[in-house]
Amino acid sequence: MRNIEVCVSPELIHLYDTKGKNVVIVDIFRATSTMMAALANGVESITPIMDLETCRGFASKGYVIAGERNGLAAEGFELGNSPLAYLNQAYAGKKIAMTTTNGTLAIEKTKAEANQVLIGAFVNLKATAKYLIGQPQDILILCAGWKGKFNLEDSLYAGALVSSLHPHFQTECDSAIALKSLYESNSHRLQIFLGQASHAKRLQNHNIESDIDFCLTLDIYQIVGLLCGEVLKGIDPNAQ
Ligand code: MLT
Numbered sequence: 001m002r003n004i005e006v007c008v009s010p011e012l013i014h015l016y017d018t019k020g021k022n023v024v025i026v027d028i029f030r031a032t033s034t035m036m037a038a039l040a041n042g043v044e045s046i047t048p049i050m051d052l053e054t055c056r057g058f059a060s061k062g063y064v065i066a067g068e069r070n071g072l073a074a075e076g077f078e079l080g081n082s083p084l085a086y087l088n089q090a091y092a093g094k095k096i097a098m099t100t101t102n103g104t105l106a107i108e109k110t111k112a113e114a115n116q117v118l119i120g121a122f123v124n125l126k127a128t129a130k131y132l133i134g135q136p137q138d139i140l141i142l143c144a145g146w147k148g149k150f151n152l153e154d155s156l157y158a159g160a161l162v163s164s165l166h167p168h169f170q171t172e173c174d175s176a177i178a179l180k181s182l183y184e185s186n187s188h189r190l191q192i193f194l195g196q197a198s199h200a201k202r203l204q205n206h207n208i209e210s211d212i213d214f215c216l217t218l219d220i221y222q223i224v225g226l227l228c229g230e231v232l233k234g235i236d237p238n239a240q
Helices: 010-015 031-040 052-061 103-110 122-133 152-165 174-184 187-194 198-205 209-215
Strands: 002-007 022-026 045-048 064-069 095-099 116-120 139-143 224-228 231-235
Touching: 002 010, 002 152, 002 174, 010 103, 022 103, 022 122, 022 152, 031 045, 031 095, 031 103, 031 116, 031 122, 031 209, 031 224, 031 231, 045 103, 052 064, 052 095, 103 116, 103 139, 116 122, 122 152, 122 209, 122 224, 139 152, 152 174, 152 187, 152 198, 198 209
Parallel strands: 002 139, 022 116, 022 139, 045 095, 064 095
Antiparallel strands: 045 231, 116 224, 224 231
């Protein structure tokens, strides 16, 4: 029986074995939600980058650069980290270089040994679950959190994915068990429950409420976000 685990912070990833597993990176507010909106609206690829200066350098190579720190757009970058910027095919056919506070760090910390690295978000929850059920490997869900701390929104998504993959995967992981239960008792009131999240409040202080509503919309996309080499691409799980 395949196994599933949840790591609630990149600071704890050294306690988990990523070798040969399918790793799902989640950063609901907003990195992975934004990445899925971009890929579902025709962006050719997204290159996740750790630091601002390296990302800034991609502009001279013809990339659109997107950068965010502490919830705010990085200075001198064409884009910040709002999923709404990519809607209506606004950047279709473009290559994006992206750096964020936590999401791109989580990808960097797991890509070396994982079998596959996927990005997870509520906007494509069903598609990701369907794809993973069709793969033979064990799964590790990594929550990007906030600067090493546990956060509510990523953890609730982890619970939602564990719940969606039941009974195809078993778990002996207490984080997975706890978060599945947290999700199942709050799935009917996602907006209200996650309105309490510290980063939701941070974004509200920056008058970015509309991004929060978008990031909590369920299953508007039927594609999966997959790391192919060093770039993220959107793939159709039905084609696998
Ligand atoms: C992150 O990487 O922490 C988030 O995506 C931050 C944000 O977009 O507000």
